[in-house]
Amino acid sequence: MFDSLAEKLQATLGDVRQRGTLTEDDVSAAMREIRLALLEADVNFKVVREFTSHLKERCLGAEVVGRLNPGQQVVKIVGEELTELMGGASGELSFSPRPPTVVLMAGLQGSGKTTATAKLARYLREEHSASVAVAACDVYRPAAVEQLVKVGTQAGAAVYEQGTDRDPVDIAAWALERAREEGKDVLIVDTSGRLHVDEELMAELVRIRAAVKPHDVLLVVDAMTGQDAVNVAEHFARAVQFDGVVMTKLDGDARGGAALSVKAVTGRPIMFASTGEKLEQFERFHPDRMAQRILGMGDVMTLIEKAERQFEQDDALELERKLRRNQFGLDDFLAQLKTIRKMGPLTSLLGMIPGLAGHQLQNMKVDERELDRIQAIILSMTPEERKRPELINGSRRLRIAKGSGTTVQHVNRLVKQFGQMRKVMRQVGRGKMPDMGALMREAR
Numbered sequence: 001m002f003d004s005l006a007e008k009l010q011a012t013l014g015d016v017r018q019r020g021t022l023t024e025d026d027v028s029a030a031m032r033e034i035r036l037a038l039l040e041a042d043v044n045f046k047v048v049r050e051f052t053s054h055l056k057e058r059c060l061g062a063e064v065v066g067r068l069n070p071g072q073q074v075v076k077i078v079g080e081e082l083t084e085l086m087g088g089a090s091g092e093l094s095f096s097p098r099p100p101t102v103v104l105m106a107g108l109q110g111s112g113k114t115t116a117t118a119k120l121a122r123y124l125r126e127e128h129s130a131s132v133a134v135a136a137c138d139v140y141r142p143a144a145v146e147q148l149v150k151v152g153t154q155a156g157a158a159v160y161e162q163g164t165d166r167d168p169v170d171i172a173a174w175a176l177e178r179a180r181e182e183g184k185d186v187l188i189v190d191t192s193g194r195l196h197v198d199e200e201l202m203a204e205l206v207r208i209r210a211a212v213k214p215h216d217v218l219l220v221v222d223a224m225t226g227q228d229a230v231n232v233a234e235h236f237a238r239a240v241q242f243d244g245v246v247m248t249k250l251d252g253d254a255r256g257g258a259a260l261s262v263k264a265v266t267g268r269p270i271m272f273a274s275t276g277e278k279l280e281q282f283e284r285f286h287p288d289r290m291a292q293r294i295l296g297m298g299d300v301m302t303l304i305e306k307a308e309r310q311f312e313q314d315d316a317l318e319l320e321r322k323l324r325r326n327q328f329g330l331d332d333f334l335a336q337l338k339t340i341r342k343m344g345p346l347t348s349l350l351g352m353i354p355g356l357a358g359h360q361l362q363n364m365k366v367d368e369r370e371l372d373r374i375q376a377i378i379l380s381m382t383p384e385e386r387k388r389p390e391l392i393n394g395s396r397r398l399r400i401a402k403g404s405g406t407t408v409q410h411v412n413r414l415v416k417q418f419g420q421m422r423k424v425m426r427q428v429g430r431g432k433m434p435d436m437g438a439l440m441r442e443a444r
Contacts, residue, residue, distance in 0.1 A: 042257030109193030
């Protein structure tokens with residue numbers, strides 16, 4: 001996510017950060033590099049010009065704060081300005097005191113609007129304990145209704161549809177009445193994808209808005225389209241006033257031009273970001289956290305929130321008990337592995353750790369297939385072998401390798417590494433620091 005932009009900015013600011021003093025020429029040179037990095041990231045030209053101009057003004061007038069040297073102060077200011085560029089505070093939906101809250105989804109064809117509708121439904125159900133319904137008003141795209149029925153049901157939402165033969169304005173009005181009758185907290189209206197130059201479909205969207213009087217209109221844009229996404233948002237802002245943006249495919253956007261431009265161009269914030277294909281890979285967009293990630297400062301808050309959603313307190317206490325009693329087995333290890341994988345791709349999680357830049361993650365070559373291999377090996381063991389790995393002798397290893405579709409070497413490596421991990425856990429449980437030198441010698 002934003003890897004190429006992050007790498008360029010971090011390289012530029014890395015040089016600035018090391019300087020004990022900064023001249024005006026130093027600041028000007030840094031601004032030129034930042035300007036080039038933003039333009040290469042497909043950020044709107046006017047936005048880049050205003051951003052770097054304001055940034056330079058602040059940097060030249062900045063006083064040293066606390067223990068920060070001038071170079072570190074520049075990095076701090078860049079972070080603040082990036083945060084402000086992307087909207088400052090996180091955007092919020094306007095929940096109605098008299099349900100249902102109505103959210104109208106709009107966007108271009110192919111922007112991922114229908115999937116985003118289902119993802120938003122799941123998010124509201126999981127994060128706000130809301131009873132959610134979705135209305136299928138995309139009557140023009142082949143199989144759009146069937147798609148919403150499928151993904152909406154997977155998201156745990158009620159799906160209101162009347163096929164493709166009725167006027168979408170009538171369907172939206174009918175869905176709103178039904179949502180009221182069934183006591184739904186939220187109704188999300190999925191509309192047809194349209195071109196911003198299609199006056200007829202834009203007029204239809206205006207009529208749907210008038211019929212359901214939404215509390216929020218969200219524009220779905222594809223981050224991968226860069227400046228095209230910003231142009232779309234600008235056209236929609238003139239034709240149908242929207243309240244916020246849902247940015248899809250943000251995980252595949254190495255440049256970041258759309259995310260960095262859309263707020264400055266339209267005045268509307270990014271409220272949500274889709275960060276993968278799965279329904280759960282959808283989250284609120286936090287400008288400050290994204291700025292920190294771009295500058296290589298990580299995103300610890302999002303990492304903590306992901307962990308809190310997956311780890312139950314009772315499970316954590318039971319795990320602590322097993323660690324203290326040296327009862328942690330391969331079944332427990334497998335359970336923890338599955339929980340961590342639910343948080344998202346490992347590369348994405350590592351990107352939230354401060355100090356790990358995009359190029360460093362590429363060099364680490366995180367292979368999700370290795371995790372699949374570990375899972376297959378453990379599942380090929382008997383319950384007793386998982387509890388007591390020391391029982392796994394040569395014949396057992398051969399059987400496990402055949403059952404998991406791996407090799408004896410893979411099984412050997414897992415058993416050895418797990419044994420080393422248990423040694424560390426045992427020492428930590430006794431309040432001792434593990435002998436890492438000895439462990440490294442054993443690993444060779």
